[in-house]
Amino acid sequence: MNNNILIAYFTWSGNLRKMAKEIQIQTDGYLYEITPQNAYPNDYFQTIYMVQKENEEDFFPKLKSEIDIKKYDIIFIGSPVWWYTIAPPVKTFLKTHDxxxxxxxxxxxxxxxxIGTIEADILQLAKGAKLMNALKIFGTGESEHKNEIDCWVEQLKIF
Ligand SMILES: Cc1cc2nc3c(=O)[nH]c(=O)nc-3n(C[C@H](O)[C@H](O)[C@H](O)COP(=O)(O)O)c2cc1C
Structure with missing residues (x-):
């Protein structure tokens, strides 16, 4: 286990989990799923509607579990693009840590x-962070993206 690397991600339909697992294989970091206390509906359109409302209200959902990020120097943050920005549970994660x-x-x-304004939005919420080059993958996060993910991790030059 690489003790200074955290891989924190949120997923609704599973793509980010697949990406996070591949990053974990490449970095040996600690995998942490960001989970809201109240799960989003299984229905796509209900979720679309709910997230639109949450964004309008600038809502930060409570998370199910806490994690102390002090010991991690490099933090991979995974989010689907939701309404042109970060998914609300990831917003909470970014806002509530130093x-x-x-x-x-x-x-x-x-x-x-x-992808809308997601990178600028991450930087704005994650106070004090230095933003590394982001990986942006269209679609499914299936295994054909393995190479893309591996190359991206390599060019970060964290080892
Ligand atoms: C509520 C919601 C909002 C979305 N908004 C966008 C968007 O603004 N732009 C976009 O390209 N895709 C959007 N998508 C598609 C997701 O970003 C895409 O399917 C992603 O791969 C899902 O990742 P996941 O399987 O880890 O949840 C949206 C999906 C949902 C459920």
Whole structure:
């Protein structure tokens, strides 16, 4: 286990989990799933509607578990693009921790509507963090992305 690397991610339909697991294989970091206390609905359109409302209200959902990020120097942050920005549980994670002196490597999955302002939004919430080059993957996070993920981790030059 690499004690100074954290891989924190949120997923709704599973793509980010696959990406996070591949990053874990490459870095031997600690895998942490960001889970909201109240799960989103299973239904796609209900979730779309709920997230739209949460964003309008600038809502930060409570998370199920706490993690102390002090000991980690490099933090991989995984989020799907939701409504052109970070998913609300990831917003909570970024807002409630102190990232001073830490490097953040965002990994993002998105669909047809594009990534919007997600990178700028991550930087704005993660106070004190230094943003590394982000990985942005269109679509499924299936195994064909393994190479893309591995190359991205390599070019971060964290080892
Ligand atoms: C509530 C919601 C909002 C979304 N908004 C966007 C968006 O603004 N732009 C986009 O390209 N994809 C959007 N998507 C698609 C997801 O980003 C994409 O399917 C992603 O791969 C899902 O990752 P996951 O399987 O880890 O949840 C949205 C999906 C959901 C459920």
């Amino acid at each position: 990232f001073t002196g830490k490097k953040i490597a965002p990994f993002i999955s998105y669909g047809d509507n594009g």
